[in-house]
Amino acid sequence: MVAMAQGTPDTAEMRVDRSVTTLRGLTLEKMRDAILDFRFRPGERLVERTLCERLGVSRSVVREVLRHLEAEGLVETIPHQGPAVARPDPAQAAQIYEIRGLLESEAARACALQASDAAIDELAAAIDQIDAAFQTGSPRAVLKATTDFYEILFRAAGKPVAWEVVRSLNARINHLRGMTVVTPERHAHAIAEMRALHAAIRRRDGEAAWRASADHVAMVARLAAERLASLPPG
Amino acid sequence: MVAMAQGTPDTAEMRVDRSVTTLRGLTLEKMRDAILDFRFRPGERLVERTLCERLGVSRSVVREVLRHLEAEGLVETIPHQGPAVARPDPAQAAQIYEIRGLLESEAARACALQASDAAIDELAAAIDQIDAAFQTGSPRAVLKATTDFYEILFRAAGKPVAWEVVRSLNARINHLRGMTVVTPERHAHAIAEMRALHAAIRRRDGEAAWRASADHVAMVARLAAERLASLPPG
């Protein structure tokens, strides 16, 4: 143990690690991942007893997990009709993209001003991962890699709370994002946009980073709106 | 029933209202209100059996409500130590104010551009309510009236999703807000700031509304930071 300064001894290092995962914690993770991984369709009913069978836990655990997901906006519950995977309507989706624009661009700006060199390198690596994910053609892989990129960006910007908000909002439009994320022409554009953002961050240009991020979100918002417009109603 | 246009008959008005409040719904509302109304202190343990007695419901209901509040960020649960009212640290509080600044100012701008005359009148009335609440000297009343004002503003701006985000973040710093909201000098300043914001909205000046809102949030953020700095740690 390193020598400590005079005064109150710092015993934080001594604290016993009591982290233990409950069944509920594990189940919440699995359900959230299953929803985000397109294992359930928006609108699909989440019948408690069916989930008990699939997950191998009691209804108590399932109900508590559903309450959590409900508060996160991933599940909606109609009284006496039961829970179902949430379906964001077009107006909500548009607002979510707008909020993302506000928060992501501000994070990009702050990232340019204060990110460590290590974080900037991590961002570059994350863009390479996104590129590789596009090659696989899998929306899942692209969304996962994109999420990793933004997590690095927000944390490097010193904005974990904003990241929580964006991640939560993105979860609500995950299915829509999944439908718009992978097309051949989108691959090239997306990577170019992200490299432009990264270049701005690397040269510590807050203004340009802000611009690049705002432009990127505006682009994906438009793609999503077009996609929604082409879907049958309901 | 009013006559309808040719085509698919609009039967929305005919739909049977099946809203029925569950015990869980009622309990969630009561618990949330109790936390926001300073009936529980940040860090205070929420013992399940104690809550059962106070609320008159079973542990099933209490546990599901705690899961919901946990996901909302109002409650934090340490494994095998149980739930407690959440305590936002200073860094989180600062980020919450920054996010509010981004979302509220954008909503103010949009409100100036598109709010109905009726909504603008409602905003004026809401400011009068805030003024009256300050006279009572009650932080609860001031926070309640302020929440009403912002709900009107966000809805008039057409941004219910952003309002959800702001309301949720505000809930997490409710106690801090309660500590900073009411002082004699704050009363005059706060009302002046809100009237300035309202005047900008009334004259449909998006830019000025944006500025007034951003300034207001910056002001309350600074007051909160000062207050936090004056508290003992822990």
Place this chain on the structure above:
DNA sequence: TATGATAAGATGGTATACCATAAGATTGTC
């Protein structure tokens, strides 16, 4: 008087039972 051991109480985690209500299936009648 202080410390260690033991017992009792408190608490969160998880499972299951019971109930009311809604939905679906089946049967009977016109």
Place this chain on the structure above:
DNA sequence: GACAATCTTATGGTATACCATCTTATCATA
């Protein structure tokens, strides 16, 4: 064949039981 009535099944809501673990209280010993 269509519709109404009846029966059965499915489902969410709520309560309670049981268990393991942790905390607190009590007792014994040095």
